[in-house]
Amino acid sequence: MAGKAREKFMQIDASGAAPVAPTVKKHEPSKWDKKEGPVAEVINRRVVEDSESY
Known part of the structure; x- marks a missing residue:
């Protein structure tokens, strides 16, 4: 089986x-x-406001 695959690859190359x-x-x-x-x-x-109403 491996021999046939090797032959096929050689043909492709x-x-x-x-x-x-x-x-x-x-x-x-x-x-x-x-x-x-x-x-x-x-x-x-929260908005910090400078208020002078203490």
Whole structure:
């Protein structure tokens, strides 16, 4: 069995067949990678004011 496989590979090498290169896939960001959208507004923010009504 291994002899037949070796013969087949020798035939392929002798025929000069070019190896098939894998296609390069263009990378597109998925919908989970995107960081779009409105920024959350801080609601419970304490504002320090200078008041002189002590």
